[in-house]
Amino acid sequence: ALPSAPDSRLARQLAFILEIDKLKSVLRRSVLADGSRQENDAEHSWHLAMMAIVLGEYADEEVDTGRVLRMLLVHDLVEIYAGDTFLYDPAEAAEQEARERAAADQLFPRLPRDQAVQLRSLWEEFEARRTPDARFARALDRVQPLILNYATGGGSWQTHGVRAEDVLAHQRVISEGSHALWEYVSQLVGDAVRRGYLAA
Amino acid sequence: ALPSAPDSRLARQLAFILEIDKLKSVLRRSVLADGSRQENDAEHSWHLAMMAIVLGEYADEEVDTGRVLRMLLVHDLVEIYAGDTFLYDPAEAAEQEARERAAADQLFPRLPRDQAVQLRSLWEEFEARRTPDARFARALDRVQPLILNYATGGGSWQTHGVRAEDVLAHQRVISEGSHALWEYVSQLVGDAVRRGYLAA
Ligand SMILES: [Ca+2]
Numbered sequence: 001a002l003p004s005a006p007d008s009r010l011a012r013q014l015a016f017i018l019e020i021d022k023l024k025s026v027l028r029r030s031v032l033a034d035g036s037r038q039e040n041d042a043e044h045s046w047h048l049a050m051m052a053i054v055l056g057e058y059a060d061e062e063v064d065t066g067r068v069l070r071m072l073l074v075h076d077l078v079e080i081y082a083g084d085t086f087l088y089d090p091a092e093a094a095e096q097e098a099r100e101r102a103a104a105d106q107l108f109p110r111l112p113r114d115q116a117v118q119l120r121s122l123w124e125e126f127e128a129r130r131t132p133d134a135r136f137a138r139a140l141d142r143v144q145p146l147i148l149n150y151a152t153g154g155g156s157w158q159t160h161g162v163r164a165e166d167v168l169a170h171q172r173v174i175s176e177g178s179h180a181l182w183e184y185v186s187q188l189v190g191d192a193v194r195r196g197y198l199a200a
Numbered sequence: 201a202l203p204s205a206p207d208s209r210l211a212r213q214l215a216f217i218l219e220i221d222k223l224k225s226v227l228r229r230s231v232l233a234d235g236s237r238q239e240n241d242a243e244h245s246w247h248l249a250m251m252a253i254v255l256g257e258y259a260d261e262e263v264d265t266g267r268v269l270r271m272l273l274v275h276d277l278v279e280i281y282a283g284d285t286f287l288y289d290p291a292e293a294a295e296q297e298a299r300e301r302a303a304a305d306q307l308f309p310r311l312p313r314d315q316a317v318q319l320r321s322l323w324e325e326f327e328a329r330r331t332p333d334a335r336f337a338r339a340l341d342r343v344q345p346l347i348l349n350y351a352t353g354g355g356s357w358q359t360h361g362v363r364a365e366d367v368l369a370h371q372r373v374i375s376e377g378s379h380a381l382w383e384y385v386s387q388l389v390g391d392a393v394r395r396g397y398l399a400a
Contacts, residue, residue: 001351002347002350002351003387003388003391005384005387010380010384013254014384016254017247017250017251017254017347018233020247020250021232021233021348021351022233022234023243023246024232024243024247025234033218034222034225036225040243042242042243042246042247043223043224043240043242043246045246046242046243046245046246047220047224049249049273050217050220050273050274053270053273053274054213054216054217054311054315055217058210065266066265066266066269069266069270069273073249073250073253073269111254115254119253147202147214147217148221151201151202151218180207180210184205184210184214187205188203
């Protein structure tokens with residue numbers, strides 16, 4: 001714990017900042033581009049935010065980059081308590097929603113009430129995929145592991161026996177946010193099959 | 201390398217996104233709050249961005265949170281080639297500027313020209329500390345390792361023999377961005393000395 005702040009609002013905020021340090025220890029299935037180790041959720045979130053800065057022009061609808069950044073920075077926080085869910089495992093995915101809601105109930109109220117409401121609603125918006133900002137943010141969240149898997153010659157596709165049709169079915173979400181990125185991903189998947197990184 | 205994009209602008213942007221994956225392997229002196237391992241620059245950058253979202257109200261001047269976020273996400277990219285510099289080592293700090301400029305020359309031109317200029321100028325702004333956004337971003341960059349050091353009962357202060365007067369002298373930068381955070385940090389340092397986390 002940190003020393004208590006004179007102001008109890010600041011104390012709550014700093015305790016939250018310290019608590020979310022745990023996101024750095026939530027491991028994902030993807031490995032880094034150099035294959036050295038698994039990626040964690042905190043560095044993944046940073047990478048997505050950089051993608052929002054660099055690839056913003058490919059959003060199909062008009063987006064507010066500042067909001068997309070905030071959404072991406074916050075979107076995986078619930079995994080501190082809920083853990084990472086592997087997209088291609090139907091059993092895990094089925095109970096994911098309930099587990100993540102419980103985690104959100106546990107995490108966000110640590111903040112002062114106004115901020116708890118703001119951050120939770122950004123997370124809900126990301127999950128619901130009903131706004132242009134959320135659709136673009138979700139597209140980036142799906143593109144990033146494909147790039148890492150390709151760069152490592154198969155990565156988590158190989159370790160978990162994922163096939164091209166699974167990738168294309170699950171990653172259709174990308175086309176809701178960016179046609180240009182979806183087109184690129186379709187090509188990347190075809191190329192990955194030809195090179196033997198991904199099973200046809 | 202990634203499969204070539206039909207559009208060479210997109211190809212450059214994706215190659216940049218892949219290149220900066222290396223930030224996840226640049227280790228800092230700070231350890232995580234649970235003491236398990238050293239922190240890397242990518243997760244550090246994410247943590248700072250979260251601090252900008254949660255602690256924005258403590259900036260002394262009016263700041264544009266979206267710009268502060270972009271600045272923090274980008275500020276350590278040059279360390280991919282220049283490495284992390286330890287603040288309390290005068291020899292390292294002296295040659296840091298030249299090394300980081302060379303790294304910036306190597307990194308940013310990988311992007312399309314308009315974006316190379318934008319990102320480099322955000323980094324220059326952060327370094328120069330002449331705007332409210334940069335002063336606040338720099339303050340957060342200094343507060344974060346203090347929190348981790350305190351949480352781990354001394355962390356990199358102990359490993360590197362740093363004393364309270366060094367911390368207060370080097371961290372004065374915080375007071376240029378936020379008096380509230382500077383006041384909190386002064387108290388944290390006093391408390392750290394009393395608990396034996398930091399040498400007087
Ligand atoms: Ca930094």
